Amino acid sequence: MDCDAIEQLFVNNRQWAADKLSRDPEFFERLLNQQTPRYLWIGCSDSRVPANQIVGLEPGEIFVHRNVANLVVHTDLNALSVIHYAVAVLGVRDILVVGHYGCGGVETALRGSRSGLIDNWLRHVEDIRDLHSDQLATIDRHSARHDRLCELNVIHQVLNISQTSVLRDAWERGQVVAIHGWCYRLSDGLIHDLGVSARSHEEACRQFRKVQASDPHELGA
Ligand code: CO
Secondary structure, eight states: OOOHHHHHHHHHHHHHHHHHHHTTTTHHHHHHOOOOOOOEEEEETTTOHHHHHHTTTTTSEEEEEEEETOOOTTTOOHHHHHHHHHIIIIIEEEEEEEETTOOHHHHHHHHHHSSSHHHHHHHHHHHHHHHHHHHHHHSSSSHHHHHHHHHHHHHHHHHHHSSSHHHHHHHHOOOOEEEEEEEEETTTTEEESSSOOOOOOOHHHHHHHHHHHTTTTTOOO
């Protein structure tokens, strides 16, 4: 049974490659010779949030890093290497931090429930929950509290990225690269811009202070 499921992937793959070629005979040849994506996507591993499809981009157009709850932790060599390669080598212009409402990782952190090894990873989201506990406590509905923590998590990751040596160095040498904070809604397939885009470290700090002072219901409404 499982063999059939795996074999189906090869059937799909051959069909996909044939479709691409029939529409554009030079498609793969072109990709072979260049990787110049404009965007870096940092998103959740959730199977319902596939980067390319959501923003309608083809192979070669977006560089992608995904992990549970779309985190960029300062000591995560994996994420930092992706960001460094994307910014310093590929020269991406926009870094998109894309969280999503209905995130299992964020929900687990919000409830403080135990799931095993992943609790250590989600502790980063719990830290954000605790940092904003006053603000979250003013929100009555659990689902709205969840949505807000999804947003706050994205906003913190935007700030984290702006503080990496990679971005500080890039901005210092005058490279134009912006970081954006978005949240994707599973129920309608739409992306909400959280309005925290930053093109410099100072701007990221300014955006963050604005968020800290803002009304809890203001963002992502
Ligand atoms: Co998620």
